[in-house]
Amino acid sequence: MSHQSRHSRHSDQLLLPLPGGGTGRRYPAEQNRSRVLEVAHTRLVVVGLCFMLAFCAVIARLVDLAAGSDPNLGIRLAASAPWEAARGDIVDRNDVLLATSLPTRSLYADPRDVIDPEHTADRLVELFPELDRPQLLARLSGSGRFVWVRRHLTPREQHAVNRLGLPGIRFREDQQRVYPQGAVAAHVLGFTDIDSRGLAGVERHFDSTLADGESVRLCLDVRIQHIVREELAAAVREYRAIGAAGLVLDVTSGEVIAMVSLPDFDPNNRGRAGDDARFNRVTQGVYEMGSTVKLLTAAMALDSGAITLTGGYDASHPIRKGRHTIRDYHPQNRWLSVPEILVHSSNIAAAHMALDVGGAVQRMYLDQFGMLSTPTVELSEVGTPLVPGQWRDINIMTIGFGHGIAVSPLHLAQAVAAIANGGSFVPATVVARSHEDLQSRRVLSAETSRTMRALMRLNVLMGTGRRADAAGLRVGGKTGTAEKLVGGRYKRNARMSSFVGVFPIDNPRYAVLAILDEPQGNRSTHYFATGGWVAAPVVRAVAERIAPVLGIHPAETVRTAAPEATMPDGPERRRHLLLAGLRNAMADTEGWQLAPR
Known part of the structure; x- marks a missing residue:
């Protein structure tokens, strides 16, 4: 057989090198592609298993936290959840508004994300002088994941906080109870606490009704x-x-x-x-x-x-x-x-x-x-x-x-x-x-x-x-x-x-x-x-x-x-x-x- 014919017959084979030198057995190209695919598949399975194990670890940590190792988790989760329905209105006999709830933003902190509690406390107290700095600093330095800083900010105040760019300082949706008539019917209406729970007057007597978003119509005539x-x-x-x-x-x-x-x-x-x-x-x-x-x-x-x-x-x-x-x-x-x-x-x-x-x-x-x-x-x-x-x-x-x-x-x-x-x-x-x-x-x-x-x-x-x-x-x-x-x-x-x-x-x-x-x-x-x-x-x-x-x-x-x-x-x-x-x-x-x- 001629040299040319031998080359043609083995042109579809591949010589693989041996560890000691020389060449080993020849494999066809199709077999080599199949082996590469098998290796890639194995690697994908391994990576998928790693991701699954990591996910299970996260779930296990969440369960552990919920079991009590982090008592602030529920508050933290609530902070990221949508705010509940607005409290119902109170109106007089002629439907004049006596009490209502307005959407607001409230300021809270995640202490684990606060990089510099001292600096953060200083900047916030500069903006809100009524805050108690030692108390605020202690809260920002804690191990929890949620602490209130200030409730019911005005849009101007919210903008001012945003401009500070403080890590770990965030906002959440809130609602504030307001009384458009001021003191005129104070003893009948009563009032709520900062979380819109009725503490006195009609606000307390009909607390569950109002909390469910239902309005209450009084027989008062605000003119009288x-x-x-x-x-x-x-x-x-x-x-x-x-x-x-x-x-x-x-x-x-x-x-x-x-x-x-x-x-x-x-x-x-x-x-x-x-x-x-x-x-x-x-x-x-x-x-x-x-x-x-x-x-x-x-x-x-x-x-x-x-x-x-x-x-x-x-x-x-x-x-x-x-x-x-x-x-x-x-x-x-x-x-x-x-x-x-x-x-x-x-x-x-x-x-x-x-x-x-x-x-x-x-x-x-x-x-x-x-x-x-x-x-x-x-x-x-x-x-x-x-x-x-x-x-x-x-x-x-x-x-x-x-x-x-x-x-x-x-x-x-x-x-x-x-x-x-x-x-x-x-x-x-x-x-x-x-x-x-x-x-x-x-x-x-x-x-x-x-x-x-x-x-x-x-x-x-x-x-x-x-x-x-x-x-x-x-x-x-x-x-x-x-x-x-x-x-x-x-x-x-x-x-x-x-x-x-x-x-x-x-x-x-x-x-x-x-x-x-x-x-x-x-x-x-x-x-x-x-x-x-x-x-x-x-x-x-x-x-x-x-x-x-x-x-x-x-x-x-x-x-x-x-x-x-x-x-x-x-x-x-x-x-x-x-x-x-x-x-x-x-x-x-x-x-x-x-x-x-």
Whole structure:
């Protein structure tokens, strides 16, 4: 065979070198390619196994961390998770926004990623001087993976932090609760903590509802709320009172149209408010309400048949019972009829009336009026009445004129609403209520309610409530003045002065209550600081301002002629005056013109 032919026959073979030199066995090219592919495949399998082992190691580490070796893992994971749904809004009866949540950004740090804690703390404190540097440095130097630095940054603040370019400093989505009306309805709304958990007021009572993103509609009218707050604040300034409480209540539905407690606070800056400002005097404070309770005593006496409208009691002398003496503030020193008892606000006669009613009946009516139980209003801050442990004669008498039992202003307003609305007790509510949800119980007969409305109007026409008389609005009501109990003893010249009124008295729509805490008389009041001088004018001013807003129009007033001035003073003149006043009061229960609701 020629040399050329041998070369051609072996041209598709490859000579492989041997370790000792020379050449080994020849392999075809196709076999060599197959072997290379096998080697590549083996290497891929090995690499894949390595990746799988590494992944398993990561999973094992995560499980280990979750088991407790890093307690901050859950917070860290939460920091990177989307923020939960926004808290629901709170609106008034006209859908005016009272509370809402705004999206914000909050600043946190991952200490393991903070390269220089000292430098980081210095730069952050320069930007936010209110931060405590030693505390911040300790947190940035910790071993955790998540620590808060500052909550709820403004866009400008967030931009400033970004410009610092600090490693380990990050942002997360957050939400901030805001109250657009400021302090106007603070005690009703309450407030939340920095994590939007309800801590007081409606925010706390409906915390779970709001947290689920559902809104709550209140029966408050922010327009009426503004008016009541302004008038109370003016009275506090004029009479140098330490506080005040005001309430407007729909007497038929129990809806709270306005509720004000002074001093108040701005829930947007609740941290600056003291305990006194956060205290709700309308629902949380319990006080001896004084002579306003005489309305309840007269109502239960008339309704139970203990006395008739033409009956009365001798108020010539103080009542002495053990170490207690019951006197009148303005003694008439004579027999007083039932209308005169309210007109002159006689403690002596009211005590006699309460004794005729009797302890068992008195307690029964007080319970039906809601005065012995905690109100069911949808607020967290609600006071429990203070009642006697034993219901003795002295307790019966003092309760008859508003001492010896301590209740909240809301208790009183609910009871007076029942007296005026036809005799049905309707629990107060701060939430908009449908007619189907209305619950009530009868306390008085309709006839007793009508008689009491006339007596309330008489007190404004002729009695201690004259300064509550708003032209054309036919306000009826009762004054109250009670010394404050401090440390178990009555504090001299420290009074709770009040007036509770209802208007229009012929077709009652609203009860208005005003209370001043420790007012001081001035020249305009001849230095008196009783309810008739300082609280009754507040109710008049409120009624005059809210009537147009609520669609109530003034009506013309027709008056029965009073006795001639030439008639000598004495029993006959007083009788004529009282009869004229009663005729006018009864006439004021007829012919009222109302705007459509």
